[in-house]
Amino acid sequence: MSTVSVITVICYLIFAPVVGLFVSGYDRVITARMQGRQGPPFLQPLYDLVKLFRKEATIVNRVQTAMVVAFLIFQVFTGCIFFAGSDILLVFFALTLADIFLILAACSTNSPYSNLGSQRELLSIMAYEPMTLLTAIGFYMVSKSFNVSDVISMDKPAILQIPGIFIGYVFILIIKCRKSPFDLSTSHHAHQEMVKGLTQDISGNVLGIMELAELYASVLNMAVVGLFFVYKNPWSYLVALLVCSVVYFIILLIDNIFPRVKWNVMLWSTWAVTFVFGGANVLLLDMLRTAVKL
């Protein structure tokens, strides 16, 4: 590991929660304005997090807290792999493992809402996993390497060759960010049909740990969006940042426009987008390359 990647990883460990809180604050203010409300202060997510760590937690069993801590550890570990410029395939697999720990935490309780939430989270993974795999394949086809460090040192941004995969990835980002219409397992909004779903039995400071992990996750998710635009040129980082904020704004708009769908609609629509945009992109890229070679 080079010195640069060590510094990047340390920066990620320290600043990812700060950036995550910033994104979350932007999220809540913009959402409120879209609904014609004034909305909470910009630092509200920070206040929430501090409060959660000061609250007592109702521990329902011994396993749950360990699983939530494992969720945080794997989420942070995944981010470290990414920001160290390592294998993107490993990033996506470790990310799924992190999510599995969260599902196990929800499964371990007796609450039917929590169990239902964990089943829906499994369905969400089933919906978005093909697209994450195609994203990794797409980056490989462009850069001939699964390494993030090789993707960012290309001569041209990846988006020029894999725009379809970008659209597919933004689509699954709605599921990953737990935004409507795909916020089936747990929602940021109150009054869901199964209360809080996945996080039903996670409370107090344990919920705080989970929220912290989600902050790391949101930064990693947006970083993958940025990866489509970053290349040798240092200005491309600025473009990536701009694109990330635009993408997040679109996700918020979709969140406020569409009502929650049933799991089967989520599954077929996500797979349809995966195969139409992601699949077609990979296929066309391959065919074009074969044609040029001939």
Place this chain on the structure above:
Amino acid sequence: MSKSPWLLHYDASSCNGCDIEVLAATTPVYDVERFGIFNTGNPKHADILVVTGGVNAQSSSVLKQIYSQMPDPKVVVAAGICACDGGIFKDCYNISGGTDTVIPVDVYVPGCAVRPEALIDGISKAIAILDEKRIQSREHAACEVHYDNPGNKGE
């Protein structure tokens, strides 16, 4: 703590008048999210329990359970005159009275129906009590004195 109070609303036996006013407080006109107040449906995430309507035989056990599921520190707001002392239903055969007949209440907000302005005022008082309770519980923990949970008194 005072900047992030999460609400849980429970309808004990309300005529829905107060319930609609509680919901009105979250609409763009009153927008309680300005103060970081967030309406959660989950007792395990809540700091403030807002109860509407008098307590009857069916709702008393539910109310007790919801209250016991909330992690400390927590406060209870009785919203509307029925939740305060039973209101016009006080003498009904099935009404045991206000919320305080079952669980300890910290703030009473009268009105029929409760006005959203009054409710927001009551919740801001509840937030101050919430802060006090947190400091108290920390002091108790520091002195290694067994903290007598006020929630058990009513049960």
